[in-house]
Amino acid sequence: MAAERKTKLSKNLLRMKFMQRGLDSETKKQLEEEEKKIISEEHWYLDLPELKEKESFIIEEQSFLLCEDLLYGRMSFRGFNPEVEKLMLQMNAKNKAEEVEEQTVELDVSDEEMARRYETLVGTIGKKFAKKRDRALYKEDENGDIKPIKAKKMFLKPQD
Amino acid sequence: MAEAAGVPAESLAGCRARAARTVLDQVVLPGEELLLPEQEDGEGPGGAGERPLRLNAAARSRGRVVCGPGLRRCGDRLLVTKCGRLRHKEPGSGSGGGVYWVDSQQKRYVPVKGDHVIGIVTAKSGDIFKVDVGGSEPASLSYLAFEGATKRNRPNVQVGDLIYGQFVVANKDMEPEMVCIDSCGRANGMGVIGQDGLLFKVTLGLIRKLLAPDCEILQEVGKLYPMEIVFGMNGRIWVKAKTIQQTLILANILEACEHMTTDQRKQIFSRLAES
Numbered sequence: 001m002a003a004e005r006k007t008k009l010s011k012n013l014l015r016m017k018f019m020q021r022g023l024d025s026e027t028k029k030q031l032e033e034e035e036k037k038i039i040s041e042e043h044w045y046l047d048l049p050e051l052k053e054k055e056s057f058i059i060e061e062q063s064f065l066l067c068e069d070l071l072y073g074r075m076s077f078r079g080f081n082p083e084v085e086k087l088m089l090q091m092n093a094k095n096k097a098e099e100v101e102e103q104t105v106e107l108d109v110s111d112e113e114m115a116r117r118y119e120t121l122v123g124t125i126g127k128k129f130a131k132k133r134d135r136a137l138y139k140e141d142e143n144g145d146i147k148p149i150k151a152k153k154m155f156l157k158p159q160d
Numbered sequence: 161m162a163e164a165a166g167v168p169a170e171s172l173a174g175c176r177a178r179a180a181r182t183v184l185d186q187v188v189l190p191g192e193e194l195l196l197p198e199q200e201d202g203e204g205p206g207g208a209g210e211r212p213l214r215l216n217a218a219a220r221s222r223g224r225v226v227c228g229p230g231l232r233r234c235g236d237r238l239l240v241t242k243c244g245r246l247r248h249k250e251p252g253s254g255s256g257g258g259v260y261w262v263d264s265q266q267k268r269y270v271p272v273k274g275d276h277v278i279g280i281v282t283a284k285s286g287d288i289f290k291v292d293v294g295g296s297e298p299a300s301l302s303y304l305a306f307e308g309a310t311k312r313n314r315p316n317v318q319v320g321d322l323i324y325g326q327f328v329v330a331n332k333d334m335e336p337e338m339v340c341i342d343s344c345g346r347a348n349g350m351g352v353i354g355q356d357g358l359l360f361k362v363t364l365g366l367i368r369k370l371l372a373p374d375c376e377i378l379q380e381v382g383k384l385y386p387m388e389i390v391f392g393m394n395g396r397i398w399v400k401a402k403t404i405q406q407t408l409i410l411a412n413i414l415e416a417c418e419h420m421t422t423d424q425r426k427q428i429f430s431r432l433a434e435s
Contacts, residue, residue, distance in 0.1 A: 045314070058196075058233045059226045063272045067228045067249060067261045070371040073276045073391040074324065074349045077382035080400075084388060087349045 069095060163330045176238055180246065180260060188246050188262060196225060196237040230262025258267035265365040270392035276350070278359065278392030279323045279338065281358075291323055294361075294394040297335050300323065304337035305345035313351070322353040322398060324390055353390055357400030358407050364395050366418045377417050380429050381410065389414075 011017060015035075064070070070082060074089035076084035109117075127135055176195035188194075227233055230242035240246075244264030251258045269277075271293060279291035282298055290298040301323065306315040317323070328380045331339040340350040370378055371391055381387075387401040387410060397414060409432070417425055 043207065056233065057224055058234075058236070059224050059240070060231075060233055061226050061259075062229055062270075063274050064229060064261075064368060065261050065274055066226060067247070068368060069373055070368065071373060071375075072349070073371065073392075074388075075378070075382075076388040077387075078386035080386035080388045080402075084349065133432070 071095070166358065180238060180248070182426075183246050183250050187243065188240045189243050190241050192240045193234060194231075194240065194246070194260075198323045200208055226257070227258050230264050231260055252270060263365070265363055267361075267363050267395060269325055269364060270350070271295045271336040272393075273327050273330045275326065275330070275393040276326045276395040277338070278353070278390060278396040278398055279325065279394075280322045280325030281319050281323060281361075284317075284319055289317060290322075291325075291338060293336070293338070293392075294396065295336060299327070299336040299338045301338050301340070305341055306351055307341050307345065322359060323351070324353055324392065327349050348358055353398055355402070357388070357398050357413050359396060359398045360411050360415065361395050362397060362415060363418065364393070366414075367391055367393060367395060367397070369418075370414070374421075377414075377425065381413060384410075384429075384432060 009019075015031070020031075022032075036117075072088060072095070074084050075088055079085065177195050179197065181197050183194065227238050230240065230243055230244060232239045236262060240262060242262050242264040244262040247263050251261045271277075277293050279293045279299060279301070281289050281301075282292050283290040287303055288302065289301045291301050292298050303309060303314055303317070304311075306317075307324075309315050323338075323340065325340040326329040326334055326336040326342075327338050329335075337360055340347060342348050342350075369375065385401060386405055387406070388398060389400075389410075390398040393397075397411075399407055399410045399414070401410055413428070420428070
């Protein structure tokens with residue numbers, strides 16, 4: 001019954017994916033273009049002349065931070081709050097982009113005392129790792145400091 | 161003030177815009193228009209017909225001019241919206257055309273993005289705190305916006321606590337939001353301000369004057385006795401010293417120094433140093 005005339009397939013049916021697989025690329029492109037045309041015709045647009053946005057050289061800012069270099073808001077004086085004093089140096093240095101001078105931190109232990117302690121520390125820790133035979137080499141000083149004696153008993157080769 | 165007010169009134173009546181350059185550090189009134197330097201050259205007499213290419217090139221390459229608080233953009237000119245002195249800052253690193261702003265005085269604070277302020281926690285609702293910053297609305301502060309805060313590890317903030325934080329959202333259309341961490345996630349001194357101390361309110365201009373890099377008042381005050389001060393850009397100052405009397409003296413000095421001359425201030429400091 002439909003042999004004489006081709007069954008007219010609707011447009012929507014033709015747009016379906018399984019119908020498009022058989023088409024060649026040109027027909028596909030044509031169909032796409034037609035689709036786009038339909039969509040763009042349906043879009044609303046203003047019938048006004050194109051307004052060029054004027055390039056403005058002026059920027060509006062409501063913040064005072066750009067205008068004046070203000071210091072950091074938290075402050076502490078004469079050591080009332082040491083953490084805040086550290087922060088003050090950090091934040092104000094960031095603002096000025098200067099290198100912060102290394103402030104001499106008050107040392108609890110002086111350098112000399114540290115060197116002395118470290119000398120004996122070597123002995124104490126060394127004793128811990130020395131074998132039983134070598135532990136006798138570590139002699140105890142009058143002060144109670146443990147110092148290692150350099151002379152270790154090595155094997156003496158017989159002369160003959 | 162009467163003479164100073166008379167001069168701008170005449171120019172307003174004449175409706176002529178003045179060059180911003182000529183008005184620096186002088187009093188400007190709302191409604192005045194200011195010309196930026198490049199435009200002023202082009203609009204000079206006899207310059208209308210012939211515009212040398214040089215000027216145009218300079219205008220293009222000058223970069224962006226920033227109009228700060230108290231000024232608005234009006235076409236190519238600046239429109240003054242607050243009364244005060246006009247200030248200008250040259251661009252440091254070469255980019256941009258510098259900043260113009262009006263140095264005005266007011267007591268009412270309007271939240272601005274990026275400002276560090278002292279707020280008072282007024283309510284705790286669910287995941288956010290409502291913080292009163294002195295603006296038209298209380299700002300919201302999320303409990304996750306503290307250093308080291310997680311869903312399990314909530315910050316120890318009670319109603320009535322003082323918070324030092326900065327605004328991340330502050331415009332006329334939305335509720336202001338503040339946080340107590342910076343963009344890297346570190347506190348940098350923000351967060352709950354400790355126990356004791358005294359919070360009082362001053363004008364906004366005084367805060368900016370005290371926070372200026374070369375402020376003598378703070379240097380002198382700092383020599384008196386150990387103390388801690390926190391300045392909020394919303395006009396609030398929190399001070400703390402070892403005794404209540406010292407704290408009160410400090411608060412009185414900071415409030416009064418706005419209206420004192422340098423000599424009066426030095427007198428007061430010397431008297432304090434003696435006692």
